[in-house]
Amino acid sequence: MARPRRNIELVRQKILEEAKATILELGWESLTMVTLAKRLNMSVGNLYKFFDSKDELFLAIFTDFHAGLNQQLQDHLHEESLDEPHLGKLIDIYFHYANSQFHLYELVMHPPILYKDFVDTPLQPMAEDMRKETLRTMDLGKRAVAGALRQKGVQVDERELVARFVYFFNSVHGLLLTMHSRIMPYILFEPDAMIPLQLAMIQKIVLSSAPFSQELAAQS
Amino acid sequence: MARPRRNIELVRQKILEEAKATILELGWESLTMVTLAKRLNMSVGNLYKFFDSKDELFLAIFTDFHAGLNQQLQDHLHEESLDEPHLGKLIDIYFHYANSQFHLYELVMHPPILYKDFVDTPLQPMAEDMRKETLRTMDLGKRAVAGALRQKGVQVDERELVARFVYFFNSVHGLLLTMHSRIMPYILFEPDAMIPLQLAMIQKIVLSSAPFSQELAAQS
Known part of the structure; x- marks a missing residue:
């Protein structure tokens, strides 16, 4: 079943905020999809559903x-x-x-x-x-x-x-x-x-x- | 036999110029003792005699x-x-x-x-x-x-x-x-x-x- 569009947007926003916090803390180079997923308590596979x-x-x-x-x-x-x-x-x-x-x-x-x-x-x-x-x-x-x-x-x-x-x-x-x-x-x-x-x-x-x-x- | 001090200074100057040229061309990150020795047609061991x-x-x-x-x-x-x-x-x-x-x-x-x-x-x-x-x-x-x-x-x-x-x-x-x-x-x-x-x-x-x-x- 497809997720409602609104929920997708909310999750994307949450991911974005965490990515920004990671950059502010550690710098762009240290941001990877793996570290980001970990910080979000998300599986990497799930993260890739929101950002390619x-x-x-x-x-x-x-x-x-x-x-x-x-x-x-x-x-x-x-x-x-x-x-x-x-x-x-x-x-x-x-x-x-x-x-x-x-x-x-x-x-x-x-x-x-x-x-x-x-x-x-x-x-x-x-x-x-x-x-x-x-x-x-x-x-x-x-x-x-x-x-x-x-x-x-x-x-x-x-x-x-x-x-x-x-x-x-x-x-x-x-x-x-x-x-x-x-x-x-x-x-x-x-x-x-x-x-x-x-x-x-x-x-x-x-x-x-x-x-x-x-x-x-x-x-x- | 120790090299005369003047010769040491001349070689150090030559190494310095090549290091600067390497940085201008490729950036600081790309400068290594190995690449520098190669550009100078010098052995790495010899280069280390001039710069530690x-x-x-x-x-x-x-x-x-x-x-x-x-x-x-x-x-x-x-x-x-x-x-x-x-x-x-x-x-x-x-x-x-x-x-x-x-x-x-x-x-x-x-x-x-x-x-x-x-x-x-x-x-x-x-x-x-x-x-x-x-x-x-x-x-x-x-x-x-x-x-x-x-x-x-x-x-x-x-x-x-x-x-x-x-x-x-x-x-x-x-x-x-x-x-x-x-x-x-x-x-x-x-x-x-x-x-x-x-x-x-x-x-x-x-x-x-x-x-x-x-x-x-x-x-x-």
């Missing part, structure tokens, strides 16, 4: 990570009234979302498999979902930067908007990695105390009045 | 990476006349030094072994050298930022100076990682074209007139 492979788990985790982030960003993105503290709040959300589940963030940023690897495989539809949620994160980020610039009356063209968005992304990425780096204790005494200031500096340049591309053109 | 272990190779490579960077920074650091384009040049040197040998940079930034692991081992003196060169890189970086701020007439206290230096470090680190990330093709069409603008944005905030810590204090 570690690749499928990867896709579900990746998509879930972005969907959760997108939900939080969406909830706080009111483009009509995006002033500076408001953008600061969005930057905070992004930073803390990644920081509080760093191993998942690392996995998503250094994916062992890429979208193109799933093309023409049975997992392509799931890969499409992953891609869609990722693009949505980027779209929300760009819209946040664009909205805050508009609110502040700063005119930038599309190239400059992309540059500022990439800049925001790089800088927060670098901050996250440095904070979790093993060499951090050699660089700073109290790294966490530095975070608000670093995020404020990033925000400042994202909202800077003068277009950087013009300045750069003037220099050369 | 992969750990010792790691220390030599790490120190060499920082020493090479320090040399270049030192050559261009004229603290009395550190204007903006001059700081820009130093930022460029740092970025391109790391970018042109990215696998070595990655190794140094995510070291498999730390200074503390060598304390009370026969390799401690080499680990001291590694530490000294690393601290020297940070010192040169901080002095560059401090000099440029002085030249521009911007007054900052020690905490703010550290914050700006850490910011510079994070942002360039993030840029380097994003540029070499496998997901980059999904984010940008021509990532390399973005580099000068990104470095200019980083420089701008490092030299910003208003102290960030005051701004932050005023907000809260």
Whole structure:
């Protein structure tokens, strides 16, 4: 007898949560279908009924990570009234979302498999979902930067908007990695105390009045 | 008969260069004493006469990476006349030094072994050298930022100076990682074209007139 669809979804969700907990605890490399089944008190055969492979788990985790982030960003993105503290709040959300589940963030940023690897495989539809949620994160980020610039009356063209968005992304990425780096204790005494200031500096340049591309053109 | 000291140094240097080439080509994980000996047309036994272990190779490579960077920074650091384009040049040197040998940079930034692991081992003196060169890189970086701020007439206290230096470090680190990330093709069409603008944005905030810590204090 086939299981009701709703039950399948509930079990898949439970498996997903346990897979995420395993990655956060032990890292992606240590996640195997066997260890996962054991942690879930499930037979490996039963686990394979819900997820065909570690690749499928990867896709579900990746998509879930972005969907959760997108939900939080969406909830706080009111483009009509995006002033500076408001953008600061969005930057905070992004930073803390990644920081509080760093191993998942690392996995998503250094994916062992890429979208193109799933093309023409049975997992392509799931890969499409992953891609869609990722693009949505980027779209929300760009819209946040664009909205805050508009609110502040700063005119930038599309190239400059992309540059500022990439800049925001790089800088927060670098901050996250440095904070979790093993060499951090050699660089700073109290790294966490530095975070608000670093995020404020990033925000400042994202909202800077003068277009950087013009300045750069003037220099050369 | 003992080899003359000079010859030993020459061979060690040759081994070091080949080890670096192997890492750049294949990554740190793929470097073994056996593959290295083969690439050098040397017996493994002979190689062990020059380096006792992969750990010792790691220390030599790490120190060499920082020493090479320090040399270049030192050559261009004229603290009395550190204007903006001059700081820009130093930022460029740092970025391109790391970018042109990215696998070595990655190794140094995510070291498999730390200074503390060598304390009370026969390799401690080499680990001291590694530490000294690393601290020297940070010192040169901080002095560059401090000099440029002085030249521009911007007054900052020690905490703010550290914050700006850490910011510079994070942002360039993030840029380097994003540029070499496998997901980059999904984010940008021509990532390399973005580099000068990104470095200019980083420089701008490092030299910003208003102290960030005051701004932050005023907000809260």
